[in-house]
Amino acid sequence: MRQYIPFLPVVAIYGTLFLTGLLLEGMWQPMALLAFYGALGQVFNIFLGLTGYVDFGYVAFLAIGSYGMAIAASSLYEDLGWWIVPTGFVLAFIMASFLSIAVGAIALRLKGAYFAIATIGVSEGLRYLIEGTGLWGGSMGIIVSRPLREAFGREGANSLSTFWADSILYGIALVAAFITLMILKSRAGYAFLAMREDEEAARVMGIDTTRYKLLAFFISASLGGLIGASAWTLKMNYVFPSDVFDIVYTIEAIIIVLLGGSGTLLGPLVGGLVYGALKYWLAVTFPGLQLLLFAPLILVIIVAFPQGIIGILRERMGSAFRGVIL
Amino acid sequence: MRVILDVKGVSKGFGGVQALRDVDLEVRAGEILGIVGPNGSGKTTLFNLISGVYRPDTGRIIFDGVDVTSLPPFRRTVLGIGRTFQIPRPFKRVTVMENVAIGAMFGSSSVGVEEGFRVAEGYLKVFGLWDKRDRDAESLTPVERRLMEVARALAGRPKLLLLDEVMAGMPPGELDGFLSILREVKVREGIAVVAMVEHIMRAVKDLAERVVVLHQGRKLVEGPTREVFMDKRVLEVYLGRT
Amino acid sequence: MKIRVLLLSILLILPSIATAGEAILIGGPISLSGKYAKEGEQGFIGFKVAEKWVNEVYGGVRIGNRRVPIRYVYYDDESKKENVTSLVERLIKVDGVRFLLAPYSSGLTLAGAPVAEKYGALYMSHGGASDRIFEQGFRYVVQTIGPASSYQRSVVDMVKAIDPSARRVALLFEDSEFSRTVMMGVKGYLKEKGMKIVFERAYPRNVKDLTPVLTEMKARRPEILLGGGHFADGQLLAKQMGDLGVDVKAASILVAPTLPAFAKTLGKEANGFIAPAHWEKGVRFNRENSKGIGLGYFGPSQEWFIREFKKESGGLEPEYHAANAMASILAYVKAIELAGTTDVDRVRDAMDRLHFVPFYGEWKIDPETGKQVGHKMILIQWQKGRKEIVWPEEAQTARPCYPMASCPGR
Amino acid sequence: MPPFLIALYGNLLNGAILGAVYGMMTMGLSLIFGVLRIVNVGHGAFIMVGAYTAFFLFTLYGIPPLLAVPFSFIIGMGLGALFFYTVIKRLIDSPELTTLLATFSFGVLLEEVAKLLWGPDYRGFNWEVGSLHLPFVTIPLEKLYAFLASVSMALILYIWFKKGRSGMAIRAIMEDREGASCCGINVDGMYGLSFSIGIALTVASGSLLTLFIPVGIHPYMGGIYTLKAFVIAVLGGLSSPWGAFFGGFIFGLVENGAYSLFGLVPGLEPFSMTYFAAFLILLILLLIRPEGLLGANGG
Secondary structure, eight states, rough: GGTTTHHHHHHHHHHHHHHHHHHTOHHHHHHHHHHHHHHHHHHHHHHHHOOOOOTTTHHHHHHHHHHHHHHHHHHHHHHHHHGHHHHHHHHHHHHHHHHHHHHHHHHHHHHHHHHHHHHHHHHHHHHHHHHTTTTTGHHHHHHHHHHHHHHHHHHHHOOOOIIHHHHHHHHHHHHHHHHHHHHHHHHHHHHHHHHHHHHHHHHHOOOOHHHHHOOOHHHHHHHHHHHHHIIIIIHHHHEEEEHTOOOHHHHHHHHHHHOOTTOSSSHHHHHHHHHHHHHHHHHHHHHHHHHOOOOOOOHHHHHOOOHHHHHHHHSSHHHHHHTTTO | OOOEEEEEEEEETTTTTTEOOOOOOEEEEEEEEEEEEOSSSSSSHHHHHHHHHHHEEOOOOOEEEEOOOTHHHHHHHHHHHEEEOOOOOOOOOOBBHHHHHHHHHTTTTOOOOOHHHHHHHHHHHHTHHHGGTBBGGGGSSSHHHHHHHHHHHHHHHSSSSEEEETTOOOOOOHHHHHHHHHHHHHHHOOOOEEEEEOOOOHHHEEEEEEEHHHHTTEEEEEHHHHHHHHOHHEEEEEHHOO | HHHHHHHHHHTTTOOOOOSSSSSEEEEEOSSSSSHHHHHHHHHHHHHHHHHIIIIIIOSSEEEEEEOOOOOEEEEETTTTHHHHHHHHHIIIISSSSOOEEOSSHHHHHHHHHHHHHHHHEEESSSSSGGGGGGGSSOOOOOOOOOOOGGGTTTHHHHHHHOOOOEEEEEEEEEEHHHHHHHHHEEEEEHHHHTOEEHHHHHHHHHHHHHHHHHHHTTTOOEEEEEEEEEEEHHHHHHHHHHHHHHSSSSSEEGGGGGGGHHHHHHHHTTTTOEESSSOTTTTOOOTTTTTSTTTOOOOOOOHHHHHHHHHHTTTOOOOOHHHHHHHHHHHHHHHHHHTOOOOOOHHHHHHHHHHEEEETEEBBBOOOOOOOOOOOOOOEEEEETTTEEESSGGOOOOOOOOSSGGGGTO | OHHHHHHHHHHHHHHHHHHHHHHHHHHHHHHHHHHHOOTTHHHHHHHHHHHHHHHHHHHOOOOHHHHHHHHHHHHHHHHHHHHIIIIIIIHTSSSSHHHHHHHHHHHHHHHHHHHHHHHHBOOOOOOOOOOOEEESOOEEEHHHHHHHHHHHHHHHHHHHHHHHHHHHHHHHHHHHHHHHHTTTHHHHHHHHHHHHHHHHHHHHHHHHHHOTTOOOBTTTTTTHHHHHHHHHHHHHSOHHHHHHHHHHHHHHHHHHHHHHHHHTTOOOOOHHHHHHHHHHHHHHHHHHHHHHHTTOOOO
8 A cells, every 4th residue: 555655645636626626716727727737747747757758749649639539529429429528538549549659669769859859840740731631620620619519518518618628637637647656666667767867778777668668658648638638629629730739838748847856756746736826826917927937937947956846855855755755 | 518698700890990800709607707808809899799789790699599689688688688887887866776676677587676676685785785775876986886787787687697897996805805796696696707807817817717808809719717818819919019 | 735735825815906896897818928919919908998998988887877987807818728718717706707808819719618608708709700619609709800701702892893804813821720711701702703713722820931832823823812811921922922923903911911010011012912901090980970870889989099009008009909809898888788787698688789880890790699790891902101991982091903003102 | 844844943943042041040050959969949039039130220220131140140149158158058968858948948038028128019121122033933132142141151150160270179079078078178168159159140040031031020930940940950960050051951942842742732732731741851861860861970
């Protein structure tokens, strides 16, 4: 049982967010925003945090997942009724996994900056492919408000978009955190640790680094696809390629992971909370100036605390607590 | 005795430089083989070929009856080839304990996390690193790093251990201790050791049963340690360019 | 865990800009930063000016025999959809806004719609032009900006009126949801009018060289060009048409020619270009000529609006985003007065009956969908370095010059 | 000539001109990567600074954009030095993650400051210098000037690299960092210098770019150029400024040539497809020739 203890703070934080949103008037969406950033960090961390590889085109997986849900909803609602949602998630998962395997098999041979640039290429290339061939509505995208309304009724569709989509997101975040914990506590966790430090030495130590990288890439990408399906298609009701292939989300995911502590369990969650709350607070208090204030703040953090919030906490704590906060 | 490693006629070139030419090598189970040769003689290249960092241009490498010539390094480790690096490559921001445990978890023993730490505990104690188990590896002295690398490699329960200049820079007192630990572990676990050495002839004389001398990418001499060190060609290579 | 407590408390004690009480709260997320910052700025100042007019000039919203002031509440959404949903909820639940102003762009408008629908708050689209928003079956979403499908239609009308023989049309537009909707809207209309589409291509956003596509288009010898998308691409299109000697009789480009910068940078080459616009300085909608149209004229005069806009913005020229922002608030005010209450459902019903004319032009929605049907696009054309309104005939400040080559100053 | 060939010929000519500016736009990125192993994700924001510089010099003082180039270069040197000594210096040898984020944040900072100072409006100007009429095609002269300026900038840089003292030192660092530091080269100083020059080249290229985008000058204009620069840099081998320059050429030619080809396929939007093709080429190249089309790494 002891090995599940680090999971408790994660559950506690998401639980608090969820309950705060549920019980306090007007807090559901702001809490869902925090949960979105937490989940984004959590799933991205499975790849970036564990392997140390920077996927600069990560948003492509969220995008392809949101297309999966949109395709299911817009083309099958007459036949499937409310089953479009589970079908959409399955489709999102499958599409994101396929993309991750295809990209992983090719791009994961590259290292460092080359990998980062290659993944940007995948994301942008995919977007232009969709726009250039008119695939899935091309630049017009897919709007699913009407299909959802047909399948769930007015009330049902509203609560799907404003309650269930967010609740599912909490679920995805928890699953991602749990998978992270399982990895960190297993041999795989040590494989990643070794690989991040020195990939060649890790290979000589007997670690099949390619397999582990692909594994992390696959998990991270397919969960990312589910986030796209839920937080974008179900919640926002539309998918426009220019909107979903937006590199800003990748950058946000990177900031969150780095802010909280890369490769830790709690880090991305804490990073997501701090990032989301800070942005929200700045938007409300200094409308229009938040990015101006935010950018230098990030620079200061990078220079002064490159190990992130959880990284610092772990350093300050005695060895007895190291195992508790992951 | 059974041949555990059979290197057959390997060559390797980098650009215009031929690092190894048609080298044969046999290592028998349980023996300690020394490979000596001056800087640039191709020793490290040979190690990298055996451990799988490079693939040979020609020739084959058979380990324990399996042709490993084109296997990636981690497969060879799982089969039982362990190694250290000439310049130690510890996982720096990982504790000493975890470093060694990682060796145990992914070597040919392939044990779980807890068992890995148990195995690591044993080797840390043997190599006198137990007190420093919770430190990050980057805080170790160069000699400690070498020791830790040997412990890490041994923790994987290899059948063949490749030591790359492990004894360089060791003060004489520690060297003796190290040599006796190595002999003891070797006997206890029945592994073959290939130790590559550039300078410390005494260590090779004390340790190795057989010696191979490499020179300019070719095998110069091979034989029992004492005989090799008497060989005229070896003396020429080492004592002067007559 | 200290951090968590701290964070939550920060969130909970966030300063609330709006104070409840007597005022009617009207507000929404607005893009003050990010990719829609430019349009957001225009809309934002438009809203502020509207608030000022309603409270200081008009004297507050007439409900029964009371006069209630309005208060404009806003947050920056950074042009991002995630922020829209949480800010819309905050506006509704924390600030108590029942009359929302949707953010700029069709995408962001769609993002906030389910939240508004859930809480039954009215959601006025002033920058979401896509017709598809209004095909989704929303009840509380209504539109002030004209639907995208109507943007280029009046160009066809104008050309047909001047030159019935013109037939060959080229469509060259930005590959975005907005411009595609515009082009789809005009395509059917072109067929109806017996025109022939000889060329149809989209170019990607952020394009910086149109030479290949213009060369290709030139070879098809179109007489009329309908195209464009946003600012930079439209300007590039006009510039490179000149560079490559692409000669058409009429060229109508979305958005770019409506900006003063268009003529400032292109100089004499700007003359002759046409653009559809929702509103333009000089549009003649006033108390006199609006008599008999629905409830008649409502709101400040155009001159007042322009003057106050410049004052509020420190010298900026108002564009149509600002005008339709102001019109959105006027529509709310008028609808509340018509309903005689601030009850959202009754105001929504009143909107179905609402038909009035602000300086921005007629306002009337389709009761079924909430789509704007009263507003008519005007056409502007650059002539001698001035932006003239050339269509419809009743709003003209100058007669259209056609073919383009004959334009004064070109 | 058949119309398809005329179009292809026109497109290729145009592509070559654009390509030179692309190349110039990417040299700074490659220089910085080559020396410091840092990918400047905020690249586009520096291009934006150059564009504004040219814009203000032209509209306020009537200084033609070609003369704005040295001004932008100096501004770029300043910005580069500022960024280097406040942030980058402390991050050398950090994992990619940190440097990617740092350069990105600095880019955002520049964009937001630009927005604060100059507003979110689209701006532009038109430098009227006439056109060159060739058989079948017309080339605006200002573009031709931009082409010549790019080529000369590249040449000057080349000469400095081959003959200049600091240029040679930087070349030595690109080839072997440890080696260079023990040969009496002030590595830190050279990092600062090459970073500043990299930024300066980028800012200067932003000024030339204004000759191609009549009203594309606004605070967030840079993003698309960052992406293109990545592709071009990879074409040229990522760490070689010369590679980058020729990569730009090739990119311009491919982009424009591919348009003609994709245009033949019904149902496709040839423009988007050329962008898609560009990224596809990027991926293929990274896999089969990470050292770039022109071969050798380094200087």
